[in-house]
Amino acid sequence: MSNLWLDLGNTRLKYWLADDIGQIITSDAKQHLQAPAELLIGLTDRFSALAPEFIGVSSVLGEEVNAQVAESLASLAIPFEFVHVDAHHPLLTSDYDAGQLGVDRWLQILGAVDRKKRQCIVGCGTALTIDLVDHAHHLGGYIFPSIYLQREALFSGTKQISISEGTFTSISEGVNTSDAVHRGILLSIVGAINEITRRNPNYEFTLTGGDAPLLAQHLNHPIHIKDSLLLNGLMRYFDQQNESR
Ligand SMILES: Nc1ncnc2c1ncn2[C@@H]1O[C@H](COP(=O)(O)OP(=O)(O)O)[C@@H](O)[C@H]1O
Ligand SMILES: CC(C)(COP(=O)(O)O)[C@@H](O)C(=O)NCCC(=O)O
Numbered sequence: 183m184s185n186l187w188l189d190l191g192n193t194r195l196k197y198w199l200a201d202d203i204g205q206i207i208t209s210d211a212k213q214h215l216q217a218p219a220e221l222l223i224g225l226t227d228r229f230s231a232l233a234p235e236f237i238g239v240s241s242v243l244g245e246e247v248n249a250q251v252a253e254s255l256a257s258l259a260i261p262f263e264f265v266h267v268d269a270h271h272p273l274l275t276s277d278y279d280a281g282q283l284g285v286d287r288w289l290q291i292l293g294a295v296d297r298k299k300r301q302c303i304v305g306c307g308t309a310l311t312i313d314l315v316d317h318a319h320h321l322g323g324y325i326f327p328s329i330y331l332q333r334e335a336l337f338s339g340t341k342q343i344s345i346s347e348g349t350f351t352s353i354s355e356g357v358n359t360s361d362a363v364h365r366g367i368l369l370s371i372v373g374a375i376n377e378i379t380r381r382n383p384n385y386e387f388t389l390t391g392g393d394a395p396l397l398a399q400h401l402n403h404p405i406h407i408k409d410s411l412l413l414n415g416l417m418r419y420f421d422q423q424n425e426s427r
């Protein structure tokens with residue numbers, strides 16, 4: 183008995199095949215280069231070979247892409263379900279507009295939520311998200327352009343800054359354009375997270391998403407990195423669904 187879990191993000195398609203006690207059998211992450219439905223079609227043979235009993239899907243790619251993805255999944259003749267934010271979930275309540283909250287943010291929170299804790303979940307993906315959860319109640323949060331989106335914005339928004347590659351390794355002041363750009367961008371994110379830790383001293387901070395390891399290096403506040411938080415949320419969501427059936 184195995185399940186296939188899909189996370190369709192704005193940059194990468196991630197999938198995990200897990201057995202019935204949640205052990206990961208295989209997983210992968212691929213940049214979909216803004217063609218997620220096409221990438222998924224290329225993966226259907228692999229998914230078919232993995233022969234899962236069920237496919238659980240998190241997607242923040244909108245109705246049109248989701249319809250294409252649903253069509254590809256339907257061709258596998260394996261039951262599948264897209265997760266939608268449940269404003270009345272037994273494990274998690276939220277002040278956020280349930281119709282607008284990204285299902286990835288909601289699942290990342292669901293994957294970590296602990297009613298005995300005050301938690302801050304930082305999603306380090308294409309957009310960087312910060313969500314505050316007080317004893318299993320989601321207070322709300324913030325959305326930032328990721329370090330890459332910020333660099334692209336400077337490239338397209340200015341005449342003289344044409345920096346399109348380089349590493350984000352320091353927040354010390356730069357003495358050339360490339361360093362000023364990379365350190366300024368990194369400082370904007372690190373500074374924002376530090377400000378949230380200053381305002382919420384008794385919160386437990388967890389980073390997830392592709393850029394979590396990079397950002398964690400620059401945070402002095404103790405943090406946890408959990409790279410498969412969304413996966414935990416998917417498993418919890420469908421386990422809970424079975425339990426409440
Ligand atoms: N423009 C880019 N160039 C190189 N790598 C990128 C770019 N945008 C994102 N990434 C990488 O892709 C990953 C995106 O993280 P991920 O959590 O998979 O995002 P999402 O869930 O938004 O698809 C990060 O590891 C980041 O380093
Ligand atoms: C903020 C996000 C783009 C993050 O997506 P990601 O970076 O993981 O691809 C996604 O959660 C989303 O589309 N949210 C909808 C808007 C909101 O959460 O208010």
Ligand SMILES: [K+]
Pocket residue numbers: none
């Ligand atoms: K957009």
